[in-house]
Amino acid sequence: MDFAxxxxIIxxxxxxxxxxxxxxxxxxxVNVPGVMIVVGGTMAATLLTVQFKDVLNAFRAAYIVFTRDKTNSxxxxxxxxxxxxxxxxxGLLKLGDVKTDSAVLRRACNLLSEAASEQVIRNTLQNEIDSxxxxxxxxxxxxxxxxxxxxxxxxxxTLIGLIQMLSELDNPEAIGPAMAVALLTTFYGSLLATMVFLPIAGKLKARTLMEVTNLEIIREGCISILTNDHYAHVYEQLSAYLPEAARKPITGGDKAKDVK
Structure with a gap:
């Protein structure tokens, strides 16, 4: 769970x-018609703009981002x-036995074990990043x-509420409550945009940048491994993706089952 x-939200x-x-x-x-206008209208307009499957994928992605732990660089x-x-x-052939949850990393290991060229590995992983x-x-x-x-x-x-309010100007006592009800829909719309939709979009963008960085690390790491660089040299190249304070001594095992 993403505690931040x-x-x-809380x-x-x-x-x-x-x-x-x-x-x-x-x-x-609390105003039920206002909620219906804002929530229903927003969903209807979104469905008119994008495909239904894209909306489902968006909410599914948001759920995954907020519940699944991320892999940092x-x-x-x-x-x-x-x-x-x-x-x-x-040897490179041993990398074909590596077990990992990452489909991209598993594909990269297979390419290395098959002795694919540097250009093939670079193009393949760049396509993964672009997609x-x-x-x-x-x-x-x-x-x-x-x-x-x-x-x-x-x-x-709010405009609908104001029109309804203006139609009742002969009853001054009802103008105040009617104005409050009219403004509620603006409140609902602003609340959803600033507390729900924009934060989710921002969180998804941050997770995308992190995943892209991880894929770039895989790409550059695989190319270094292919050229038979020593693991210390591999680390020196990849540590550029980390801020100075986050860099630490090299650790790791030498068994395929150690890879997660």
Missing amino acids: SLLG SGLALIISAIFIGGNADVF SEMIDTMIKLSRISHRH LMARHFSVQEVFRKMAAYAPAFGMLG
Whole structure:
């Protein structure tokens, strides 16, 4: 579980809810028609813009990002050092026996064990990076569009409420409550955009950048292994992907089962 995301959601909602209760009656912030306009309108506009499967993929990706642990760059560098040691001691063919959860890393190990050329490995892994960025961009775009539509439908709901309010000007006592109800849809739209959709899009973008960095580490590490560089040299090349403070001494085993 991504605890930073959980902390952000809990703290943000707690602050908003606390402000509502401190300010007075919380019941005035509940308006079912307003929720229908904002949520329903946002989803309808999104489905008109992108395919239904893309919306499902976006919510599925958001769930994975917020619940699955991420592999940081330091761990990936450690993995490549282990592979370098295996290759240095047992040869490239041994890399074909490596067991790993990463489909890209497993594919890279197979290419190395088959003695593929440097250009083939570079092109193959670059294609993986490009396709990953394209897939992730389409997912992020879904939430960015929803963040744009939600406030727009909130304003639309406010306009509907104002029209209904103006039609009742002969009853001055009803103008105040009617105005509050009209403004609620703007509140709903802004809340969804700033507390839900934009943060999710930002989190997905951050995870994409991390995954791209990991794939670049795999690509450069595999090329170094192919040229029979010593694992210390491999580490020196890959450590450039880490900030100075995060660099640490080389660690790792020499068994294929050590790779995760």
